[in-house]
Amino acid sequence: MGTEPDLELVKLTKRYGDTTAVDAISHRFKSGVYACLLGPSGCGKSSTLRMIAGHEDVSDGAIVLSGRDVSHLPPAKRGTAMMFQNYALFPHLSVRDNVAFSLRMAGVDKTERHRRADEMLELVEMTALSDRKPDQLSGGQQQRVALARALITRPQVLLLDEPLSALDPFLRIRMRAELKRLQRELGISFIHVTHGQDEALALADEIIVMNNAVIEQAGSAREVYNTPKTAFVARFMGGHNVLELPEGHIALRSDEMTVEAAGAGRIDGRVTGIEYQGTHVALTAEVVGGQEVTALLPDAAFLKTPKDLGEVIGLNWEDRVAHPVSA
Numbered sequence: 001m002g003t004e005p006d007l008e009l010v011k012l013t014k015r016y017g018d019t020t021a022v023d024a025i026s027h028r029f030k031s032g033v034y035a036c037l038l039g040p041s042g043c044g045k046s047s048t049l050r051m052i053a054g055h056e057d058v059s060d061g062a063i064v065l066s067g068r069d070v071s072h073l074p075p076a077k078r079g080t081a082m083m084f085q086n087y088a089l090f091p092h093l094s095v096r097d098n099v100a101f102s103l104r105m106a107g108v109d110k111t112e113r114h115r116r117a118d119e120m121l122e123l124v125e126m127t128a129l130s131d132r133k134p135d136q137l138s139g140g141q142q143q144r145v146a147l148a149r150a151l152i153t154r155p156q157v158l159l160l161d162e163p164l165s166a167l168d169p170f171l172r173i174r175m176r177a178e179l180k181r182l183q184r185e186l187g188i189s190f191i192h193v194t195h196g197q198d199e200a201l202a203l204a205d206e207i208i209v210m211n212n213a214v215i216e217q218a219g220s221a222r223e224v225y226n227t228p229k230t231a232f233v234a235r236f237m238g239g240h241n242v243l244e245l246p247e248g249h250i251a252l253r254s255d256e257m258t259v260e261a262a263g264a265g266r267i268d269g270r271v272t273g274i275e276y277q278g279t280h281v282a283l284t285a286e287v288v289g290g291q292e293v294t295a296l297l298p299d300a301a302f303l304k305t306p307k308d309l310g311e312v313i314g315l316n317w318e319d320r321v322a323h324p325v326s327a
């Protein structure tokens, strides 16, 4: 206790002129967590990350790392390190010298900085390419170098700004597993900014959903997905219907809805779309008030009682799967 290097944001605020990009957010990141800041473009994720890193001034509030207010310290003095989206490698330096760069700035002698750089290159499986220049590397390899370069400072918290967005979809999934492996091996906290809910679900111990400069909901990936508190979170996480019923708004997972004969469910709807997705069929229906609802049915279940476009059906769900959400 006390010595745990957790990171706390206290009413952290960022203003750019008249724009409030981050509005008094408070959150505590537990030590050793893989956290994702998730939300649509412009919601304040990068500003939050850059303030934690020290690359952006704090307008108000504080950043406390291991009990120490680091809000106004230069980036290299905070115990954090940042990996940038574009990797920002020096083109004229070898892989090894790129990784060792911050140690050179800190006046560490050549033998020691090469030893530590080689250690980091081994960690990211880049030993064989340590004499190459960045332009002789693939995107995925450049990313490994950028990671090694950030980790060599032995940060308590690694900050990653959309680290996978420059990679093709195949490589993105491979590097995603790689990031998770590294985080587990190192046991330090990773705070990863993304606008992709799949990426956050796959990686995060904790997801912090941001919207309009505030934290809309924070919790484990399962909590946020299964029990969204607001209509925004339910919609943004995907796989949910948000229904406005006389008794209020509810969120329902599409895969927890069933289809019955007209009048036999809780609400009736007219089928507006039938999409075959391999293992499932996504059936869309228009219900009261013109709202669209999607039921994701296992292929076999759909085939037992197939429905047609324009047909009126009953939609059903169990009480336990309906979560009240605020608008």
Ligand code: ADP
Pocket: 016, 019, 020, 021, 039, 040, 041, 042, 043, 044, 045, 046, 047, 048
């Ligand atoms: P996100 O990372 O979620 O896309 P940002 O933190 O980049 O969001 O931006 C949040 C808001 O702050 C946006 O409205 C954006 O236009 C604004 N913003 C970001 N950086 C600057 C800047 N340097 N100057 C002025 N406004 C900015």
